[in-house]
Amino acid sequence: MPALVTFGRILFAVLFMYTGATKLFAIQQTADYIASKVIIPTQLVPYTSQLETMAGMPMPQILAYAAGGFEILAGLLIAVNFGARFFAILLIFFVIAATFYFHDFWNQPAPENARTLIDALKNLSIIGALFMIAGYGRGPRPTEPAYGDV
Numbered sequence: 001m002p003a004l005v006t007f008g009r010i011l012f013a014v015l016f017m018y019t020g021a022t023k024l025f026a027i028q029q030t031a032d033y034i035a036s037k038v039i040i041p042t043q044l045v046p047y048t049s050q051l052e053t054m055a056g057m058p059m060p061q062i063l064a065y066a067a068g069g070f071e072i073l074a075g076l077l078i079a080v081n082f083g084a085r086f087f088a089i090l091l092i093f094f095v096i097a098a099t100f101y102f103h104d105f106w107n108q109p110a111p112e113n114a115r116t117l118i119d120a121l122k123n124l125s126i127i128g129a130l131f132m133i134a135g136y137g138r139g140p141r142p143t144e145p146a147y148g149d150v
Helices: 002-025 027-037 042-055 059-079 084-102 113-136
Strands: none
Touching (some): 027 059, 027 084, 042 059, 059 084
């Protein structure tokens, strides 16, 4: 059974490594798509303008680099089972945010929202798999009690 879990974890992580790489290889298209969907709240504009000045690039491009790099890193670490629980939990929040901002089927008319609804449901199943990875963690534990003789 542990071999099947390891194999499944590696195959699952390929999704994030691939999508992260495609974001980084098409950084301008990714930044343009982020700019079309994400609106920075006015309370955060002073901070984001400081980040833009430090990085020398607009916020959508910073977010594109951050998202692509995070997906590659998280996918790789889940695949090698190093910090899998932590990165699975981070990816849960990442996928929830991506679903909310980029798969907003509720804002689209009926015939056009079918594809976006399928993408949102796909992300829901990915969140379920991430919960399983977060719950399973590194794998079977030794038979000794977790808290001693409490």
